[in-house]
Amino acid sequence: MTAEAAAPATHETAAAPPSYRVRAVGGIPEVRAGDDLARLIAAAAPDLVDGDVLLVTSKIVSKAEGRIVEAVDREAAIDAETVRVVARRGALRIVENRQGLVMAAAGVDASNTPAGTVLLLPEDPDASAEAIRSGIRAALGVEVGVLVTDTFGRPWRAGLTDVAIGAAGVRVLDDLRGGTDTYGNELNATVVASADELAGAGDLVKGKASGFPVAVVSGLAHLVVRGDNASGAGDGGDANGTGGLVGARALVRDPADDMFRLGTSEAIRTAVTQRRTVRSFTDEPVDPGAVRRAVAAAVTAPAPHHTTPWRFVLLESERSRTRLLDAMRDAWIADLRGDGKSEEFIARRVRRGQVLRDAPYLVVPCLVMDGSHTYGDARRDAAEREMFVVAMGAGVQNFLVALAGERLGSAWVSSTMFCREVVREVLDLPAHWDPMGAVAVGRAAEAPKERAGRRAEGFVEVR
Structure with a gap:
């Protein structure tokens, strides 16, 4: 064969x-x-x-x-040759194999080989x-x-x-x-x-x-x-x-x-499971568009009564970040001294907030209870607020995962919840906005440490 x-001939060349x-x-x-x-x-x-x-x-x-290897079960042979699953749909798997190739079934071939055997690459x-x-x-x-x-x-x-x-x-x-x-x-x-x-x-x-x-x-x-x-x-x-x-x-x-390293469900699962709290950042500027895309993902979280209880305050200037963090630091120190804490203890607690100062970008998520119901008794009113707080947590989780998808590191720190009045004043926020911590955003200065494995069975009770 x-x-x-x-190539076709042209008039311009002989x-x-x-x-x-x-x-x-x-x-x-x-x-x-x-x-x-x-x-x-x-x-x-x-x-x-x-x-x-x-x-x-x-x-x-x-x-x-x-x-050529014996393999009664081709799937087991594919498992042995697979480094990571890129995408899966039913029995079909696209994987990265030991040779670094991304392909169907790791390149394991059951054709043109005796029954009960498979060919590996x-x-x-x-x-x-x-x-x-x-x-x-x-x-x-x-x-x-x-x-x-x-x-x-x-x-x-x-x-x-x-x-x-x-x-x-x-x-x-x-x-x-x-x-x-x-x-x-x-x-x-x-x-x-x-x-x-x-x-x-x-x-x-x-x-x-x-x-x-x-x-x-x-x-x-x-x-x-x-x-x-x-x-x-x-x-x-x-x-x-x-x-x-x-x-x-x-x-x-x-x-x-590689912009297409994973299939859709695998990308979501990977972003969730591999998201890490980042404690040190580079000074590389953060793309505001990436943060806004993460906010767009955050506000798809479920919420009670068809409400939208999330607000995200973006601190994009160094001046705004420094002004807020200085005011929060002063408030913490005053509170801790009022509690009789030692200066050494106070210094340790203040140092915990350093991750917020090191980040090139800060976001303050706020809870807004617009649309919540008032029942007139403490038990039901407390449950109503808890529903909104859970919705806020879902929004923040969406936000953190979406930042990871943008290849941005993050750290959620609860500090603003201990001085809400100060945060509202410095950022000129409405009185009914509740700051729910702060999120440091930036490029991770180093690879995060491996997280200890957590098996789902340890967190499940079946009835």
């Missing part, structure tokens, strides 16, 4: 338009554990030349490397690609690029396509940033996944069930790097244009830059 592609050729390699026998893939490919494709790119289906790499696909490349060089004396490919689904796109999960001697990313387009516009974000484009081209002739596990792309020698390792260091530079990352690993997006 062969396919050819060529040079031949660029083109490439892709063909499947026939004659490769059933691969078994311990087989030398490079030798098998070299025997089936002795006409390989410098600059060709070999596209090798991961399934035969796994077979040669003995990655190669343990180190980049090393597998390099081994094939070195073997081809030794057998045929040619310098080729090698990609180990596997089939992926893609977000927002129907259907499957092959992508590169291992690479050796191939520029997996073509970084065009800093160049210009045909109109002279500077390219600021264009990084082409060349390895994935090659993998997709090869899949057109390999197919999913045609019995051709290897393809060759010819005519794109500029993507092949000469040298003795996957990075192409022998070519005098960073082959992948990725600051030193080598092989197909460079195609995996860094978690810090």
Whole structure:
């Protein structure tokens, strides 16, 4: 099977338009554990030349490397290969596997393998690609690029396509940033996944069930790097244009830059369970828009009688924060001295509020009882207020979780509840607004400590 592609000719140039050729390699026998893939490919494709790119289906790499395991239950095999669940819907799981790839079922394959067994992906696909490349060089004396490919689904796109999960001697990313387009516009974000484009081209002739596990792309020698390792260091530079990352690993997006790292329910659960109280902040300014988005999430909390009992006072200037915190400090000191506390005790209590001073942004959530009912007896009136306080807590929790979703750290401190009159006066708040603590907001200066595990069973009583 062969396919050819060529760019259309133009009137502006007399040079031949660029083109490439892709063909499947026939004659490769059933691969078994311990087989030398490079030798098998070299025997089936002795006409390989410098600059060709070999596209090798991961399934035969796994077979040669003995990655066939007994598994009566495929789900257990998927569990063993899973680092984290990205999204789940029924039995279908999109996960990050041990190779760092995000894909369905961790790449565990139960097809084209004996009953009761499954195929796992190669343990180190980049090393597998390099081994094939070195073997081809030794057998045929040619310098080729090698990609180990596997089939992926893609977000927002129907259907499957092959992508590169291992690479050796191939520029997996073509970084065009800093160049210009045909109109002279500077390219600021264009990084082409060349390895994935090659993998997709090869899949057109390999197919999913045609019995051709290897393809060759010819005519794109500029993507092949000469040298003795996957990075192409022998070519005098960073082959992948990725600051030193080598092989197909460079195609995996860094978690810090991944805007779609989790499915919806997993993102919500992660934001809730991984939210931490941050005690130290950087001086990086906080985006007011991010805080307002968090407020928008906060006011979706449930509340009694169709009321909206939340108000959020945003202290965006250093002057407003300092004025409030100074007044609160003075009020605390006066109260504690009135209680006969020692100066050492008072100093310790005041230091607890330092987290509010260190934060570049403060928010004071307030409870408003508009719409509450008055019953005329203490018991029912107290229960009415408790309902509103619970609604306020739900709003603050929404707010903190939404801040975490914005990658902002936070600390809820109850201090304003002990000097409400002072807070109302300094912030010029209505008399019926009850400050319910203060929330420090900012970028965490260090990673929070791991929280001790809490099992739900310890907090549940069943009747």
